[in-house]
Amino acid sequence: MPESIIFHASKGEGQKTVKVGATFTGDVYLDPISIDDKAAFANVTFTPCARTYWHTHEDGQVIRVLAGSGWICDKGSVPRRLKTGDTVWAPAGTTHWHGADENSIMTHWVVGLGKTIWHEAVTDEEYSKKG
Template structure:
């Protein structure tokens, strides 16, 4: 059993080629043990921060632990989520996620690698996409 204590993970600032604004990453499981290919991280987005467009070859599970955020799959409307929500990002589909303009947001991201790769990064999310209206239920 490996226990990662709450105080243990070191936060790093999310790279500028992955995020717009300030995001902090705590790698929970950075190196999977073979045959597992699962990795996980806790990501905290400051207000206005969001990921670049990206996709995961086998999808991604996001467990929202704090705050309010927005997400969008390419070609679909932007939607809002909040603490307690769980999202399953579809495999191999471009998407983004992040905090709203006025709230921070933290999620735990879990994804599996395929052929050693768990994410492919693309361009930043435009302000027009980020500030687009939210899909109503």
């Protein structure tokens, strides 16, 4: 029988906070917890106005806001507010973006399931159409 895996709060060997950039706008920092072909677990911190590009998760994504406030937006919709304690389920195939508010950082714990498909950057106009 398989054994449960514990991901300790302290970083292990090779786990370092990294500044990410290629598929993000603004300053975003990633604390990887566990990443493989089936699932990626991480804490992600967005500075004010920072955000992901549009992206889609093959098998869905869970987001739990740990600190600050921000936004999430599904393609074809308007951005919706996120605040500390909120949890989001983006079903498989949902194209979306998420990021921090103008006046706040946002740190979230994220689980991406399956492959992540990255699309184009979220424009300033798309970011500013908040509901």
